[in-house]
Amino acid sequence: MKKKIAQYAFLILALLQGGSVAGQTADLVVGTDGSIPSLKQALELARPGDTILLKSGVYKEGAVLVDKSVQIIGQGFPVLDGEGEYQIMTVTADDVVIRGIEFRNVGVSFVEDNAAIKLEGVSGVRIVENRFIEAFFGVYLAQSQKTLIEGNEFYGTGTREATTGNGIHLWYCKEITIRNNKINGHRDGIYFEFVEDSKVERNLSWGNLRYGLHFMFSDRCEYLKNVFRQNGAGVAVMYTHNMSMHDNLFEKNWGSAAFGLLLKEITDSYITNNRFYKNSIGLYTEGSNRLHVRENTFEENGWAVKIMANSMESEFVHNNFINNTFDVATNSRQNFNTFDSNYWSSYTGYDLNRDGIGDVPFRPVRLFSYIVEKQQTAMILSRSFFIDILDIAERIVPMLTPETLVDAHPRIKKLNVPTGEKENEG
């Protein structure tokens, strides 16, 4: 415990006063002018608990193995260059700290998931305030736990081909915190596979080729206050239970295969206080049950919500639906979900007793959006006179759209719902 406190104190000092102080307290100093010319050498000399100070400069050391519990602190952003050939750093010891280093040019391989930093079966590691430039994979955590990844920046290659890996990749991990990172140009910004009890907070993930954030088979995770902008397909959460997703901004994920948030086979999860703005599909759910979708704002999306027939027992309550091309689409006449007390900008009813609740129930599913879910190619008829007539006819005499998919208490005024994403504008 005392040792931990000492470490923290050191970190704070290093941060506040820069390299000179760090130089004095470091156990080993690596630099072209110092006595130790390479990080590899320093790692050989180091004892567990030591601090290695890496002075600024470019280090081409190939693959570096960190198998002792050390702190590696960069001064003036030294560069570790993988020369397009190597996985740069592999960490196999617990409680390692890596801070203030720029990782560059990780080797691209079509089979090996080479990373700038790979953690293998470790615990208590902290990766803080580093930069990752053209890393194939940025930080790769395999079978690790209780680790913090904070304040890093990732800039991938961002080409269309599959020559870029994920920014932060977790595989079989537990209790990981990912906070305040910026991730751009990777395949998935953040990727979780078989991860439990982890938290993703205040990150900015934009311009990634596939997803800004991607969960697979990962239970009891939470992500909040993140911004996901202009990613190839948005955010995907798949085969996962007990998720909490709140105060995020899903923005401008626009394209023929894109959406803000894709949910597939998710159960018992909370989606609250998020903002979905200008996505081709705001929220898409398939095979997902018992979702609590509350106090979100869906604005100017192509579709605000697409809910497939196999999604059940979910509730959509107190959300704002503003200027979406289609509010809700579904492919079934049956509906096993609840829509209640939402605000719909396309609601044309009235409120005679002035209680703020529309006197006429609102049916958010238009006939055309139902038709399109049944047969996608019908989309080429959109905005035709024929479709307009059909929609009007259906609105007057509903025959095909789900009868029970009705908001019985549509709000007359926009709901004032807090969203926490604002403070994280990049």
Place this chain on the structure above:
Amino acid sequence: MDKVGKIIKYQLFDIFRNKWLLFYALFFFVVTDGLFRFGGGGAKVIISFMNIMLFIIPLVSILFGTMFLYNSREYIELLLTQPVKRRVLFAGLYLGLALPLVAGFVLGVSIPFALYDDGGQLATLGLLLLSGTFLTLMFTALAFFIALRNEDRARGFGISILVWLIFSFVYDGIILFASFSLADYPIEKPLIVASMLNPIDLARILILLKTDFSALMGYTGAVFQNFFGSSLGITVSLLTMLVWTMIPAILGTRTFEKKDF
């Protein structure tokens, strides 16, 4: 050609005297202006406007065309006594109606655009104007052809409205029906062909693909974008529009040449 010009000129006087053209232009002006004022900017205005345009232009063109020909019966008979070739006379009559319609539409739309738009939608505006022009030319020609083939006014109007209904309503119904009954087949490519066989659909799809809306059309939209975005696609669509204008015009001319007034 000189004689065509003379007939057009004469007709223009007639048209301006009747003021309906002014209303037509004013209508487009008010609609476009209103959409800009209250509909926010950009793509949304384009799409809403497209909706109205694809409804109004074919309808007005075909009804006015039919009406004009029936009402000008005596005038035409008078002209026929002059030493003018029938072909030339027809061209004059046709262009004398169609061109003012085009002009009214183009002016009515362009002025608000020039006032409000920062030029970001210029290409889309061009496409709107071009498709509107083609649709006017085509439906006016269709109207002439129908009116010449039917002595009975009521019958002529009936057929005109029917033709309009087929192009702007029934055809899309058939496409919807077909895309459901042929759901097991890869129908994207045949659908491209089908959409070109109806100039209203063609115009609608070309304009939609030009806007953000194309992303909402999913995979089918992507297939369409691939085709209509290519230079082959653009050439073919322009040619199709042209053919769609030429066919009724040629049919009309032939009928007019042979008709016994």
Place this chain on the structure above:
Amino acid sequence: MRKRGKTSITLLLVTIAVIAGCSPGPEPIEYGAVKCDHCKMLIMDRKFGSELVTVKGKVYKFDAVECLAEFMLDSSVTAANTHSLWVSDFEPPHEFLIAEKAFYLQSERIKSPMGLGLSAYSSAERADEFRRKYGGKVLSFEQMLDYVRASRE
């Protein structure tokens, strides 16, 4: 006469278009632009893209061998309606292989998009070479299907 000519030309064009649209066969996958027809994920990785072509010429595209397999197990497209099945060669240039004739490696160390670790190879020898490097088990098409079926239990 000329009128009839026009009609027949139109008919011909339509027929050509219909035939061009219908002759069944695999289509190139637009990586990064289309969704998997099973899991709805964006198809990104050339090593794993797969297709099912129906007798009527409709092409379903998948991001992984396991998605193709699950689609076969789940969907309404029966074996009788299936024209052909295609998987990408794990090795560059990742050409399409006939799925039934390909060999599969199931290995934890090969991260396929849907987590089952399946990759496809042009021959048993090629698959075996990768097995020596990455461990796991070489499977035939049928065994691969069984593996996917069992993994869902």
